[in-house]
Amino acid sequence: MTTLLKPPPALDERVGKRGMVSNLLGRPEIGALVGAIVLFIFFSIVAPVFLQANSFATVLYGSSTIGIMAVGVALLMIGGEFDLSAGVAVISSALTASLFSWYFSVNVWVGVGLALVVSLAIGFVNGWILMKTKLPSFIVTLATFLMLTGLNLALTRLIGGSVATPSIATMDGFASAQAVFANDFTIAGVDLKSPVFIWIILVAITSWLLLRTRVGNWIFAVGGDENAARAVGVPVKWTKIGLFMGVGFCGWVLGMHNLFAFDAVQSGEGIGNEFLYIIAAVIGGCLLTGGYGSAIGGAIGAFIFGMANKGIVYAQWNPDWFKFFLGLMLLLATIVNLIVKRRADSK
């Protein structure tokens, strides 16, 4: 029997040397990286202000407010699902913290803690309904999106009597919470805000999680082929619910920043932002069908968003052009992703 089988040669002649370049081209985020570099050079030329350290810090800050969510959403999309409720869930979280602390006159940290519970619960409910009903996540989270939008407006008016929450600036714990979620750091004369650091830390942790842990393996698997994953014993249900809760966690972080950057929250905000998060993830190389993508890609996608957003201001153009730019970037980055991926695979 064994004599019939050829022993594998030590060095297989069918494996060609794969150079650094083609290895790099095989990465999911390559399209986004190329787009980011092109956009960076473009704005550096049309708006020299763009290159100043403080302008760059502003771009980073703008990117981080999308990027924090894009991390969670990118992971969810690799896991094969969507979350259309992510935009308003951010506001729900901020409203919970603000209204609870104000209504019961407790330390704002209590509200912050409760907001975390609520955010994780929203994620859990999304994931749980999805796994129970087997409906597409598009439908399930569209329903949660509408319900949360309504709840945000109705409960804020019911409790606070207005469309915005009352100010909590003078309450206990506000200063310390602000120091965590909305602080300004001046490093070498450059003004950086805390979400930038939180964003970078989140990207680093999730990248590691995705590529070097069991959970990361499971995320790719449930997005790539749910049934195959289930058949080899991957806990599909809990992986997906966990991913929705991850989006919830990111929503809580951003919601707390939104609250403590000012001292009140507009209850009608957040609608439409879910698409920005999805766009950032898709520009970053996440496949809409799941199973492919990276956390860093989502971060680069958010950075492109930040550059386009602020770059237009620095170039002193009308901000009306922003959405056009975003659409163009989305199209170009995904086309580049596609071409590069085909090239890299056929090599």
Add this chain to the structure above:
Amino acid sequence: MTANDMNSNETAKHAAGPTGTGPTIDQETLLQNETDPLTHTPVHLMELEGVGKHYGNIIALTEVTMAVDMGRVTCVLGDNGAGKSTLIKIIAGLHQHDEGTFKIMGQERKLTSPREALDSGIAAVYQDLAVVGLMPIWRNFFLGSEITTGRGPFRRLDVKAMKEITKNELADMGIDLRDVEQPIGQLSGGERQCVAIARAVHFGAKALILDEPTAALGVKQSGVVLRYILQARDRGLGVIFITHNPHHAFPVGDRFLLLKRGKSIGYYDKKDITLDELTAQMAGGAELAELAHELEALGSHGDLAQELEAEVAETAGQLPH
């Protein structure tokens, strides 16, 4: 051609088999020789008796009796809709039977999840293949049973070890793969089957269920997969080989269960049946004769019959009768 290879292999292997039994085994000797390693009592690795399953008022499977032993291949044959898939789903823990008994190592069980089946040493390699196409081979190999190092929050994948084991395990199975980093979706159907089999063997499967592994493959590729079935058998695994092709089943099988419309229409030891009998049983003797008449009427019977007869004779000539 491939069937030829398979047959001679099979004969040679049996002569030098670990238990020393000849190619013709009957249930009695099997039971005497194969004992539960823990209790040293004669016991089947897996035993189904009168197993049935219905979905609502649809009876998918009824009165199925079969046994699986270590180092033996049990073939389940049947046409489309015969209940083969239902049967393996029960054994693999995807569905639960609602009639009869299902014993693993002499213990009556009802498996509630694929995980439970895996923990009991039953691994299934499905027709539509439980692999994630976009993921690298080594990640697929260890999916769901990853090796980790470190503790607590720093518990991480041991990438190096996993890549090395994947490469070695595949080499041990005689599977010659290019690069364990390439996405498994780029492999051919046969190669993917082999990776799945090697994975099951590595993770200490005692029983291997193969759901139509040769259905979508060409002649040569099928031969390769059949060879791995024998290799898994020689490693002491109990193999359940599901197929609708008696030409694939006969050379590798030790026992044959024939299903038709959810019912068992025969359960044979290899010594009690020949390939043409098996083929005839599969097609249903009367139906086959009818088909022959029809073909004759259409004028194409001569060539086809000659071809078939030649094939049957060739295969039968290799049999250790």
